[in-house]
Amino acid sequence: MTIKGKATSLDIAHMAGVSQPTVSRALRGSPMVNAETRKRILEIARQLNYKVDKNASSLRCQQSGTLALLFFEDPTPDDSLINPFFHSMLGSITRACALHGHDLLVSFQQLSSDWHADFEDSNKADGIILLGYGDYHESVERLERLVEQGTHFVRWGAALPGQPGVSVGSDNFQGGFDITAHLLDQGCRRIAFLGHADSHYPEFAERYRGHAEALRARGLTPEAALQHDAITTEDSGHNACLALLDRGKRFDAVCAASDLIAIGALRALRERGLRVPDDVAVTGFDDIPLAGSVSPALTTVQQDTKQAGQLLVEKLLGLIAREPVEGINIPVKLVVRESSRRQAL
Amino acid sequence: MTIKGKATSLDIAHMAGVSQPTVSRALRGSPMVNAETRKRILEIARQLNYKVDKNASSLRCQQSGTLALLFFEDPTPDDSLINPFFHSMLGSITRACALHGHDLLVSFQQLSSDWHADFEDSNKADGIILLGYGDYHESVERLERLVEQGTHFVRWGAALPGQPGVSVGSDNFQGGFDITAHLLDQGCRRIAFLGHADSHYPEFAERYRGHAEALRARGLTPEAALQHDAITTEDSGHNACLALLDRGKRFDAVCAASDLIAIGALRALRERGLRVPDDVAVTGFDDIPLAGSVSPALTTVQQDTKQAGQLLVEKLLGLIAREPVEGINIPVKLVVRESSRRQAL
DNA sequence: CTGAAAGCGCTTACAG
DNA sequence: CTGAAAGCGCTTACAG
Numbered sequence: 193m194t195i196k197g198k199a200t201s202l203d204i205a206h207m208a209g210v211s212q213p214t215v216s217r218a219l220r221g222s223p224m225v226n227a228e229t230r231k232r233i234l235e236i237a238r239q240l241n242y243k244v245d246k247n248a249s250s251l252r253c254q255q256s257g258t259l260a261l262l263f264f265e266d267p268t269p270d271d272s273l274i275n276p277f278f279h280s281m282l283g284s285i286t287r288a289c290a291l292h293g294h295d296l297l298v299s300f301q302q303l304s305s306d307w308h309a310d311f312e313d314s315n316k317a318d319g320i321i322l323l324g325y326g327d328y329h330e331s332v333e334r335l336e337r338l339v340e341q342g343t344h345f346v347r348w349g350a351a352l353p354g355q356p357g358v359s360v361g362s363d364n365f366q367g368g369f370d371i372t373a374h375l376l377d378q379g380c381r382r383i384a385f386l387g388h389a390d391s392h393y394p395e396f397a398e399r400y401r402g403h404a405e406a407l408r409a410r411g412l413t414p415e416a417a418l419q420h421d422a423i424t425t426e427d428s429g430h431n432a433c434l435a436l437l438d439r440g441k442r443f444d445a446v447c448a449a450s451d452l453i454a455i456g457a458l459r460a461l462r463e464r465g466l467r468v469p470d471d472v473a474v475t476g477f478d479d480i481p482l483a484g485s486v487s488p489a490l491t492t493v494q495q496d497t498k499q500a501g502q503l504l505v506e507k508l509l510g511l512i513a514r515e516p517v518e519g520i521n522i523p524v525k526l527v528v529r530e531s532s533r534r535q536a537l
Numbered sequence: 538m539t540i541k542g543k544a545t546s547l548d549i550a551h552m553a554g555v556s557q558p559t560v561s562r563a564l565r566g567s568p569m570v571n572a573e574t575r576k577r578i579l580e581i582a583r584q585l586n587y588k589v590d591k592n593a594s595s596l597r598c599q600q601s602g603t604l605a606l607l608f609f610e611d612p613t614p615d616d617s618l619i620n621p622f623f624h625s626m627l628g629s630i631t632r633a634c635a636l637h638g639h640d641l642l643v644s645f646q647q648l649s650s651d652w653h654a655d656f657e658d659s660n661k662a663d664g665i666i667l668l669g670y671g672d673y674h675e676s677v678e679r680l681e682r683l684v685e686q687g688t689h690f691v692r693w694g695a696a697l698p699g700q701p702g703v704s705v706g707s708d709n710f711q712g713g714f715d716i717t718a719h720l721l722d723q724g725c726r727r728i729a730f731l732g733h734a735d736s737h738y739p740e741f742a743e744r745y746r747g748h749a750e751a752l753r754a755r756g757l758t759p760e761a762a763l764q765h766d767a768i769t770t771e772d773s774g775h776n777a778c779l780a781l782l783d784r785g786k787r788f789d790a791v792c793a794a795s796d797l798i799a800i801g802a803l804r805a806l807r808e809r810g811l812r813v814p815d816d817v818a819v820t821g822f823d824d825i826p827l828a829g830s831v832s833p834a835l836t837t838v839q840q841d842t843k844q845a846g847q848l849l850v851e852k853l854l855g856l857i858a859r860e861p862v863e864g865i866n867i868p869v870k871l872v873v874r875e876s877s878r879r880q881a882l
Numbered sequence: 883c884t885g886a887a888a889g890c891g892c893t894t895a896c897a898g
Numbered sequence: 899c900t901g902a903a904a905g906c907g908c909t910t911a912c913a914g
Contacts, residue, residue: 198658198660241658241686242658243655243658243659244659245596245659245660246592246659246660246661247591247592247593247595247596247601247660247661248592248596250592251590251592251593251596256592258642258661263631276621276624276826279621279624282627282643283645286608286643286644286645287645290644290645295642295644295656295661296642296643296644297603297640297641297642297643298627298631298641298642298643299631299635299640299641300628300631300632300635310588311640313543313586313588314588314589314590314591315543315590315591315592316591316592316603316640341586455830481621481827482826482827482830485800485827485830485831486830487832
């Protein structure tokens with residue numbers, strides 16, 4: 193019994209001596225199909241290695257069972273070095289999708305270019321997950337457009353009031369607070385902060401806010417001169433740290449807004465002959481795999497990527513199901529390693 | 538002018554005062570449409586933010602413009618630590634897909650479970666890319682089944698004669714040869730090889746073959762006692778190195794079949810108080826980002842992931858277009874770092 | 883250059 | 899419990 197091309201439900205219907213809709217019902221487990229008939233149909237389907245045509249069923253049902261992940265990456269347009277933090281997010285998002293019986297389309301986007309957010313408009317995906325750093329001010333307008341169009345999407349980022357759409361993020365404020373408190377506990381008093389601290393980078397800004405709050409809680413005053421902008425790349429961290437050193441301001445710790453920035457700072461400090469943690473303690477944020485392997489191993493704030501991926505997918509599915517959905521900030525965890533361990537003064 | 542739900546080509550046809558097929562033609566840039574008419578249609582489509590329904594067009598055309606990436610991962614079933622090497626592959630595959638106007642479905646699979654290779658059967662994808670290590674003998678049968686079913690697929694791995702399907706891989710033999718020759722140049726004479734060297738792991742086996750060939754080219758004889766099985770994880774490398782040390786065989790270099798194995802070996806050697814590279818030189822294979830950051834930085838063989846991703850996608854598209862397609866082994870590059878640099882004896 | 887017609891393979895009311 | 903009918907939104911011969 194050979195059939196040219198792939199088998200369709202009609203082929204199965206003929207072979208089973210029933211109508212095509214009955215095949216469809218049996219395959220989707222409808223209760224209103226005779227048990228005998230169902231068994232016969234399933235057996236034939238198995239033999240023919242039949243799979244429901246997703247294009248046809250998606251067209252008919254007007255939903256695809258697919259989510260799209262849009263990965264924004266500006267610093268590294270061409271080569272394949274993505275922020276390692278996002279890799280673990282990707283892993284957990286994929287797994288969460290599988291768990292919920294959805295497929296995942298993955299697409300890398302330049303922040304600058306027009307977003308190919310037409311995955312949903314073209315019915316290729318039921319909703320979109322946005323992932324990636326970049327200047328928030330440059331994307332907020334496009335986010336608002338997505339909301340206007342009624343596109344279903346969630347984004348990874350700081351979940352703050354007044355933002356368009358639903359955001360899932362880490363509790364960046366708490367992370368910034370905890371790691372700064374830790375540095376203070378180690379006896380550090382003049383702590384430099386590497387990373388943007390303004391509304392262009394809300395996640396970093398929250399980390400800075402936590403940082404400043406921890407200082408104030410100990411009666412210290414955050415100094416603008418001890419902060420230097422940086423984005424999440426090793427080079428940016430390297431440059432920022434050098435710039436701060438050249439500024440002549442003394443500091444006994446670097447609180448970096450991300451692990452990559454911290455790793456760049458480690459390199460800068462080494463180049464200038466400063467010992468870590470003895471001369472300058474260093475901390476990061478993210479807990480990428482590298483953090484534990486660099487020397488000295490990096491104290492950092494661990495983001496719960498596993499829960500993050502799960503929540504992103506679940507919130508998005510909620511949105512698609514037209515349930516009320518709120519953003520959320522996920523708790524973080526301080527991970528202390530050598531880069532910040534020193535004798536209390 | 539509001540339309541309930543999303544606009545369709547019929548809506549546009551009404552508004553433009555033409556028939557629906559004409560809209561379809563104009564949108565796909567068919568030459569047999571009046572320039573004026575086309576302009577009007579495109580303008581309306583833009584205003585309505587119209588996007589062709591992919592389900593409908595895929596159903597009609599019987600192809601989806603989508604490829605599926607199946608990621609196999611046995612060692613790390615649950616947590617999100619994927620072999621970093623595959624991350625860069627993912628990056629380059631995604632980019633290559635975008636370049637060719639295709640979307641990419643990504644799916645993680647347990648090696649043990651039944652493959653969800655039904656992406657193609659369900660017409661969700663036109664073809665499949667298989668990526669991931671594991672026992673070749675356990676997967677070959679399933680690969681043969683894919684070939685039988687006429688599924689379009691390419692896999693990353695050793696491209697050797699007699700294998701089912703089309704493989705794209707690195708020139709593992711040359712890599713194993715080059716890095717061993719380098720160790721010999723550094724004065725090493727008793728080189729341990731960590732990694733499976735049999736047909737269960739064809740890529741490793743090829744690396745070993747190159748390794749052995751380089752020894753013979755210098756008049757040395759490969760010794761079975763200096764080889765120890767290991768899979769691509771740090772733990773496995775760590776254990777294999779300890780086992781070899783416990784075996785009492787002396788060696789002055791470790792030629793690891795992958796960077797992760799080498800990093801595990803570095804840890805084992807450190808634990809036993811052996812200095813790298815002075816007591817034992819160590820080399821890896823892959824050139825994952827970590828390789829340059831561990832201490833001492835790891836000498837390794839760089840695989841060209843960028844070209845790899847491109848070739849995987851292009852070969853797969855060739856297969857889909859029913860062109861004749863051959864497997865290929867991509868040239869590799871030796872990257873020398875501290876872990877193997879020593880005074881010639 | 884354009885329209886009327888058919889059909890891709892499903893799912894889901896609607897009858898019975 | 900089952901079948902006949904309609905329709906999801908496209909694309910592509912087929913006429914004109």
